[in-house]
Amino acid sequence: MRTNFKPSGKRCDHLRQKYGSPLLLSDYASQEEDQHMHLLDEIEVDNKHYAVMQPLGGRDGYLFFVDHQQESLHLHHIEDEGEWEQIAEVVDEMLCYDEYSSK
Template identity: 45%
Template sequence: MGGTEAREVQILRQQLANGQMIHQETPYHLVNEVDVAGQHYALLRKADDHPDDAYLFRVNQGALEEIEDDNEWENIAEAVDEMLYFHEYQ
């Protein structure tokens, strides 16, 4: 483990009504939410995407932001992978 631990949260899920759909330019379904080192992130999927495909966004005061820093993206992706793998094989 790279030292960054993710924990599942449900902040957006509680704010969304019926269907878990987030409308940006393209509608997304909420797959999962995580908190990593006090920062909220959301995994989203477009309706016709492959189940293994997802988009990772930072959530800042309820707004989705793209993660532009490669190191941040890699750290969060690794933490999310470890969290999901850990839950899947418990």
């Protein structure tokens, strides 16, 4: 077992500081209804910002890329399957690290 293991991402809180949680998400590009989401975690990987979110009352978690545009932050679905897999793996690493380091 590696005792000096560090996850490959780092936590951040840009969305939480700016908007709090839960967040009301609106998709202006489609006609879908607005959705309230819990902000579970935010991470930075390779200088990119990602958010882990869960619908209020839901069980599934969702990964989003957070785009920093001027003064606002915009969430985007992660389209690239390889990027999604990488970020999901980093989230898993961080959860395991948290569990291990809290013992």
